[in-house]
Amino acid sequence: MYKIMIIDDNHISVDGICHNIDWSDLNAEVVCKAYDGQQALNYLQNNPVDLIISDIEMPQLDGLSLAENALKLNSSIKIILISAFDKFEYAKQAIRLGAFDYIEKPLDYAYLEEIIRNALDMLDKEQKNLAILKKSRPIMVDNFFHKLIQSSSDEARYTLSDYANYLQLNLEYHYYQAIVIRIQNAVEIKEKNGIEEYHIKLMSMSDTIGELFNKNFALVHTLSTFDEIVLLLGHNYSNPKYFYSTSYGLLTELIQLYKHHLFEINIGIGSIVKCLWSLSSSYSNALKSLEYRFFFPQKDIFTISDTVDKDYTVELYEVSGNEELIQLLCKNDLDGVKKWILSFSEELTQSYKNKQFIFLRVYQLLGHLLKFLCDMGLNINDMEKDIIKTYQQLDSFSTSAEIFQWLFHLCQTISDEMNLSTKSHQEHVCAATLEYIQQHYQDNTLCLNEIAENVHISPAHLSALFKKQRQQNISDVIADIRIEAACSLLKNTSLPLKEISAKVGYSNQYYFSSCFKKKTGKTPSSYR
Template sequence: MKSPFKKGWNDMKQVIVVDDNELSVEGICKNIDWSRFGAKVCATCTNANDVLDVIGAVEADLIISDICMPQMSGLEMARVILKNKPHMKIIFISAYDDFKYAKEAIRLGICDYVEKPVDYAYLSEVIDKVLQQSQEEKRLLEQLQQSRPALLQKCFNDLINSSPDYAEFQLVDQAKYVDLDLSAEEYLCAVIRIDNSIEIKSTFGIERYHVLMMSLMNDLDHTLSRDHICYCSNQGSHIIVILGNRQQQLHYIRMIYEQLSRFNKKHETSPLSMTIGIGDIVSSIWSISVSYQQAKHALEYKFIFGEGHIFSIRDIKSNHPSPIFFTDGSEEALVRLISQKDIAGMKQFTDDLAVQWAQHYYDKNGIAAYIYSLLARLTRYLYDTGIDHLQIRNMITDIFADFDQFQTSEQICSRLYDIFVESCQILQQSVETHHHQIAERVIHYIEHHYMNIDLSLNDISSSVNVSPSYLGAVFKKAKGQNISDLITTVRINKAQELLSHTNLKMMEISEKIGYSNQYYFSACFKKKMGVTPTEYRLNVMNTKL
């Protein structure tokens, strides 16, 4: 292994060349005009282990490596490097027989590969493309780092507005990226409402208002972060506070209540007047939306007791037996059952409602409030999914019109079950129609853009305005095949036409159907058709004779 350049070369793009054949290494080093790319070969290695040592000492931009090497293959080396340096760019040099390894490399996220014997002109083009991509990613990474506060704010908003199940499975990586502390034994949410925000903005101006809010939040963080994991978020006229209890302790809510009371008293002379609502404890940060909703509900009691007070949901629950606010997750459970088309689950859900109402001694007015909350959530869910069905609206209207005529809770539950089943069936019809329409738009887009070398799932998903992961699942379900398979099929079908009716060279055909590398095109064609493009053209010519 030749020693890497020292830090004086950091203004240049750093390249490491790896091959157990020293002649191959020398060929790459000497036959590429590195100055053209503003790059230097900072190290050459003959085995993967040496590369791992070099990577620790050099901030390399690109590794050019053989795939098949003794001791540790290029693929194994790439896995190790990408685990710690996910933005590292790697170009593999592979023999034609190593094509299956090249495909695995592509799945790993390797930038590109070049077949042996090396075409140095082509390799130069690949290096140029990859280094430009590396520079662009560095620029985007810098932008991402600069937007970190906005990402933290988005994560915060997603947490308080997501169901516990969604948050736990969808927001983990996002929370880790912005360094949210997930180690607390328990969490709760408090909401501070600035009661006179409109008046302050009108009197002092928006800039002064925000300065006052920032000062208030800094003091709040200073007050609470000594004893708790503390995150504060400015939501205009509200400050939302997520608090984590580092060590399980009794009377945690009472402790927070007292601290916020002292904080509120301290700021009595501030231009900003506050009312504070405190939610209940939840076992993990993924359930913080439950505590957040409780804190917002607690705030509503200012209309009864006046502004400037602190209201805890526990105090409200212990003194108010009616089901004005539900914390058992019934609304989200219902939406989940309908979205999953779980008819048996919906029957069990409605049967359980009657038992629950009996256990909590709900009167008829209490049951009406409960049902109103459930159906309002159902209506919002259907609206969010683009469904505004007259029959469902009429069924919901009828259940309240007939409410006084119901004699038992079982009768009410039976009517609810009919609404839920009808909603499920309408939703399924709508989803299937929508999925079919999306799939047809994907096919149309691919048939008109297959020749684009850079055609990707992101391009296709943008054209139909859905996320790539969702689009892949929808298309697979609607058409029974993956989008990537369809792209290959369309391209190979077009290649057959060009091979049969034109004298174009293989490289020209490859480019016309969206492949930048004719060897990769040949491999894909053979995998699909069982013969190489050349053999296919000869067979067509012989058939015509």
């Protein structure tokens, strides 16, 4: 039942409202009648009320001030303000303060009851929504952490600070870390067991992770996506090294728990950060470390510091010189490619004494090459398979020379594929050129520029390419096709020469006759 408070310094007004409203029909009861604002405020500080009906003009504490204080105590309380004065300023202040409605005296009790009913209906809806909101707190917490790891530090601090307080999240710790636990065989499990069974098992793993880490970390939160679990940790350990070693040890234990399980898991460990709002950098670091699984399939847990010497992390992303190799491949200059690879190998072997890092640089180079080939529309599936197979057998290379020899053989394959593709492209252009001529030889305006525009290359390039591939000029091809068509018309029709000339693309009959005799050795008339 809703609790109602009525306040007016006029006792008759209070009694009038009490006795002229059917409170039982509204599922409400008047729990407090007050005759000044201060008395009402004192009651509100110790007793819950759902709806206040208050006069504005009162001694000590007026209705507007009472409304302002009441909403500070309970923001969901509904307030209906009443005044005997027709002051528009009162209405504006009432709405600005957050009052539900403003009514003028003398009161129309039927209208007041309607306003009260509307206020209680809104209160009912808000209470139901509040209940739903409280039930959805776990979802809001998940959304909070999802947004946190996807946002920059400044953006996260600006947009999420208030939510941390609202959700009552204790997030004041010395250090934080993000970890990504990826299900490598997720697709196979879904196909075999179904999506529902897969996610039930994924939720069970999330529970196991929580139980494992809750003993050692104050903040333990897991976010499940389709193919991975993101683990967020926070604690007040004295130094980051101990934090890191503790989480690493527990992750090793997790790997052992799932060693012979349905799931094949790999773990990427993010860096330790001191600020909650910087967790996105730790998460990004964890994702990046998982990329190295391609190089080291025998490992389960990955960190950038484990795979690459820290002094080389910046150089890892340098790609200078790669374009030069691409140019050599485009020219089919295999001698130049061999010299480039020799120089590249000498640079790496002199600078770094780490086989895995050298191989990582080679992979980076190949990634650049394969992207170039992919952009050209070439089929690179076989080359990718060769690269994957080689990485899985990395330990089979006993010297750096073997790695670079393999690289050269792969470059030979790339060069062959590019040459094959180039030849195929040129054949396609020539075929398209012939087809266009066949379809348009009757147009006396047909020319090289028009054909080149249709096959999307320059006229000069088309002319040279066609001559190289077909050992014939395009103008000769046009003439041959036109004369061949003319021969057919001369043999099979009785059309006059002038009309035949026009039908095969010649605007001048005499020029047609000259070209015909040049090609066949006869005039059109004698041929007929």
